Amino acid sequence: QVQLVESGGGSVQPGGSLRLSCSASGTRDSFNVMGWYRQAPGKERELVALVTSGGGTNIAGSMKDRFSISTDYRNTVVLQLNSLKAEDTATYYCYAKFQRVVNVEGATTTKVYWGLGTLVTVSL
Numbered sequence: 182q183v184q185l186v187e188s189g190g191g192s193v194q195p196g197g198s199l200r201l202s203c204s205a206s207g208t209r210d211s212f213n214v215m216g217w218y219r220q221a222p223g224k225e226r227e228l229v230a231l232v233t234s235g236g237g238t239n240i241a242g243s244m245k246d247r248f249s250i251s252t253d254y255r256n257t258v259v260l261q262l263n264s265l266k267a268e269d270t271a272t273y274y275c276y277a278k279f280q281r282v283v284n285v286e287g288a289t290t291t292k293v294y295w296g297l298g299t300l301v302t303v304s305l
Contacts, residue, residue, distance in 0.1 A: 183207045183294045185275045190299030197303070198263045203275035203296055205256040213280040213291075215258040216250060219271040219301075229273065230260055265303045272298040 189201040205212060216231030216239075230240040230250040238250055247264045256277075262269065275296035280289050 183277070183279065183292070185277055185294055185296035187273070187275045187296040187299040190273065190301050192302040192304070193265055194305060195266055195303055197265050198261070199265065199301060201260040201262065201273055201299060201301075203258050203260075203277075205277050205294070208256070208279060210279045210281055211254065212256055212277050214276075214278040215252060215256070216276050217258075217260045217273050218276055219273045220298075221268075221271040224271075226274070231276070232258060262301070265301075267303050270301060270303045272300050274298045
């Protein structure tokens with residue numbers, strides 16, 4: 182069973198930085214897509230940043246100039262949060278998609294996993 186283990190959340194003052202890490206265990210497969218979503222109280226879950234196995238990245242427009250995402254391509258992804266604002270306060274969830282070819286015709290099976298979340302609080 183694949184598990185996503187997150188670390189790095191915490192409390193920080195506005196303008197500060199945090200580094201969130203997520204590692205996938207329980208599989209020999211390499212990820213297809215990994216990244217982060219977040220959910221603030223009373224709001225819907227939203228995309229923060231994703232990275233593909235090919236190295237492509239997708240960072241939400243409002244966060245592009247402050248956040249970055251990287252991976253070691255060994256099923257670990259790191260989200261760097263800089264210049265944090267109060268509105269960045271949320272629970273950040275790790276996301277991973279694994280895709281495997283299951284037959285000679287090239288059919289694939291896809292599985293998606295979520296972490297339990299790590300809380301980021303930005304306040305004075």
